Amino acid sequence: MSDPLLSVDGLTVRLEVRGERRAVLRDVALTVRAGEALGLVGESGSGKSMTARAIDRLLPRGAEVDGTIRFGGRDVHALSGADLRRYRNQAAMIFQDPRAHVNPVRRIGDYMTEALRTNLGVSPAAASRRASDMLAQVGIEGGSRRLRQYPHEMSGGMLQRVMIAAALLTEPRLLLADEPTTALDVTTQAEVMAILDELRHEYGLAMLFITHDLELAAAICDRTVVMYAGQIVEVRESGRLHDDPLHPYTAALAAARPDITRTAGRLRAIPGRPLSAFEAPPGECAFAPRCPHARDACRAGTPAITELDGGLSRCVRARELRGKLGERANA
Amino acid sequence: MSTGMAVTAAVGTRRARPLSGLRATGVAGMVSAAVIALATIAALFGPLLAPYNPDLPNLSLAWVGPVGGHLLGYDFQGRDVFSRLLAGAQSSMIGPLAVVVLSMAAGALLAVVAAWRRGAADAVISSGLDILFAFPGILLAVLATAIFGAGLTAAAIALSIAYMPYVARVLRGVALRERSQPYVAALEVQGLSATTICVRHIIPNMLPLIVAQATIMFGWAMVDLAAISFLGLGVQPPEPNWGVMISENQTGILQGYPLPALSAGVCIVAVVIAFNVLGERLFEQAQAARQ
Numbered sequence: 001m002s003d004p005l006l007s008v009d010g011l012t013v014r015l016e017v018r019g020e021r022r023a024v025l026r027d028v029a030l031t032v033r034a035g036e037a038l039g040l041v042g043e044s045g046s047g048k049s050m051t052a053r054a055i056d057r058l059l060p061r062g063a064e065v066d067g068t069i070r071f072g073g074r075d076v077h078a079l080s081g082a083d084l085r086r087y088r089n090q091a092a093m094i095f096q097d098p099r100a101h102v103n104p105v106r107r108i109g110d111y112m113t114e115a116l117r118t119n120l121g122v123s124p125a126a127a128s129r130r131a132s133d134m135l136a137q138v139g140i141e142g143g144s145r146r147l148r149q150y151p152h153e154m155s156g157g158m159l160q161r162v163m164i165a166a167a168l169l170t171e172p173r174l175l176l177a178d179e180p181t182t183a184l185d186v187t188t189q190a191e192v193m194a195i196l197d198e199l200r201h202e203y204g205l206a207m208l209f210i211t212h213d214l215e216l217a218a219a220i221c222d223r224t225v226v227m228y229a230g231q232i233v234e235v236r237e238s239g240r241l242h243d244d245p246l247h248p249y250t251a252a253l254a255a256a257r258p259d260i261t262r263t264a265g266r267l268r269a270i271p272g273r274p275l276s277a278f279e280a281p282p283g284e285c286a287f288a289p290r291c292p293h294a295r296d297a298c299r300a301g302t303p304a305i306t307e308l309d310g311g312l313s314r315c316v317r318a319r320e321l322r323g324k325l326g327e328r329a330n331a
Numbered sequence: 332m333s334t335g336m337a338v339t340a341a342v343g344t345r346r347a348r349p350l351s352g353l354r355a356t357g358v359a360g361m362v363s364a365a366v367i368a369l370a371t372i373a374a375l376f377g378p379l380l381a382p383y384n385p386d387l388p389n390l391s392l393a394w395v396g397p398v399g400g401h402l403l404g405y406d407f408q409g410r411d412v413f414s415r416l417l418a419g420a421q422s423s424m425i426g427p428l429a430v431v432v433l434s435m436a437a438g439a440l441l442a443v444v445a446a447w448r449r450g451a452a453d454a455v456i457s458s459g460l461d462i463l464f465a466f467p468g469i470l471l472a473v474l475a476t477a478i479f480g481a482g483l484t485a486a487a488i489a490l491s492i493a494y495m496p497y498v499a500r501v502l503r504g505v506a507l508r509e510r511s512q513p514y515v516a517a518l519e520v521q522g523l524s525a526t527t528i529c530v531r532h533i534i535p536n537m538l539p540l541i542v543a544q545a546t547i548m549f550g551w552a553m554v555d556l557a558a559i560s561f562l563g564l565g566v567q568p569p570e571p572n573w574g575v576m577i578s579e580n581q582t583g584i585l586q587g588y589p590l591p592a593l594s595a596g597v598c599i600v601a602v603v604i605a606f607n608v609l610g611e612r613l614f615e616q617a618q619a620a621r622q
Contacts, residue, residue, distance in 0.1 A: 056520050061449055085522040093520040101517035103532050114531070117523040163517075172523065 004031035005206050010067035017300035022278035025230045037207040039217030042227035043274040047249035048210045050175045092167035096179040098159040102151045109147030112166045134165040157188035174208040226250045229286040230277025249287045250327040356612035366605035374419035385571050394495035394588040405592040419571035426487050433491035437564035438498025443529045446506035460485045460496040468493035476564040486565045509544045541616035546610030550603040573599050
């Protein structure tokens with residue numbers, strides 16, 4: 001197989017919080033092949049967004065980063081100046097809250113064409129033409145009129161589509177989509193997801209899709225990575241993740257989501273609360289305190305990530321629990 | 332989020348109707364704007380509007396009070412006071428303007444650099460500003476004229492340096508806030524350079540506050556420059572200037588002919604108050620828009 005487009009290896013990020021260095025990501029390793037969609041799933045604070053931000057070199061000041069991130073064979077941390085800007089055009093990011101991520105006092109057209117005009121030397125007329133063509137592709141008609149509008153004249157869903165169009169304009173090879181639909185209502189979510197999925201296939205883009213919705217990730221991603229407390233706990237083909245998980249956490253996450261096809265009793269919440277990476281007790285499995293399958297072995301050491309049945313799992317009992325973790329298996 | 336909306340609203344109305352922003356400053360604001368407009372007209376066209384030659388002395392008319400056609404009478408050398416006020420507006424207004432433009436430009440630049448780079452750059456800039464704070468403007472100006480010779484240019488440059496820390500300190504806070512807005516991160520990952528983001532986005536979004544600050548500063552600069560001219564270190568006589576006019580005619584106040592000196596003083600005070608009132612109003616508006 002050819003080299004992956006993006007490969008992250010041993011990524012550990014520490015941030016200074018009140019004078020203390022705290023790890024927010026621990027030993028994160030993942031790869032995205034050209035054209036592949038990789039889902040990144042986890043609860044709030046599990047390090048999903050931090051991983052995407054690390055990949056786009058957008059970490060807060062004073063962050064201490066270990067490990068390597070390679071994009072198209074180049075070390076991302078060695079990039080600077082014009083190379084870094086070109087790389088960021090190649091790995092475009094779509095943010096969660098479009099309203100906060102667009103300068104409110106500039107026109108949509110300025111926002112969309114700015115990178116084209118300043119970085120890629122496209123003439124203003126040509127840039128506007130490309131922008132309004134791209135708007136049509138995300139389902140926004142009347143491009144030239146839209147380009148003259150201000151962000152507050154658009155709805156959230158429309159603005160998110162504008163943001164997707166803007167990200168695609170610089171012809172990236174990788175999309176980093178950080179919960180692109182979380183701030184939208186459900187019907188708009190479906191619309192935006194459909195556009196994103198369609199354009200991704202049309203342009204042959206790779207995508208790192210961050211969400212806390214396991215089913216959504218399963219629906220549009222080839223493989224899914226599950227994160228907990230700043231660590232990757234499972235990597236699995238999306239199709240098998242839900243019914244045949246390798247890690248108790250994935251199973252609990254899947255079980256916690258209501259199933260619309262049947263009437264359920266109570267929702268099965270995961271006991272306890274999600275831990276941040278720095279809260280995880282050292283020397284044991286981070287999920288052990290909340291895990292129904294935890295044994296003494298789980299507290300004896302931090303489990304290593306091991307290969308199993310075409311996937312990866314960070315659970316010492318993975319082999320033993322194999323096949324018993326499916327959603328209805330423990331119902 | 333709410334900041335964004337408020338900024339949008341403020342800018343939106345200003346773009347739509349340029350006068351509505353001014354009307355919102357109230358009666359005091361509008362009177363102030365009128366005074367400033369008059370002073371600006373005088374500064375631009377003063378020598379043309381002056382009914383008499385402002386530089387032609389006639390010693391036989393010295394200290395003569397208002398008589399037909401000479402609204403404010405004659406000064407100590409028998410020159411028409413009203414004509415000298417009009418002609419002096421130019422040098423009285425252009426000095427503060429230069430101070431404001433220079434100190435604003437330098438202050439905004441330092442503020443944005445400090446806010447963008449943070450860390451060591453911010454520490455160096457901030458402590459440099461603290462050192463500059465220690466020097467009063469007039470003292471720097473006296474020093475500058477001692478080195479470069481008396482004149483408006485040296486005094487204006489010295490005052491600009493003295494005012495710059497005030498500007499930079501206020502704008503640094505604003506720039507820091509703007510820097511941490513999510514849209515700036517979004518621009519970064521769009522692959523825009525730091526310079527582009529600062530020049531095209533951060534500085535324009537700071538503009539309402541910059542304008543308000545500049546307006547207030549204009550008033551301070553006018554008083555300080557008048558004081559420097561009064562001391563004989565700024566504009567040199569016989570060049571007409573309001574500060575110079577107070578200085579040359581001060582003996583008249585004791586001799587019972589206060590009008591020439593006082594009329595120049597009134598001009599300065601009126602313009603300074605007008606700038607302060609308008610600046611305060613604009614500042615309040617800009618602050619309200621940010622909240």
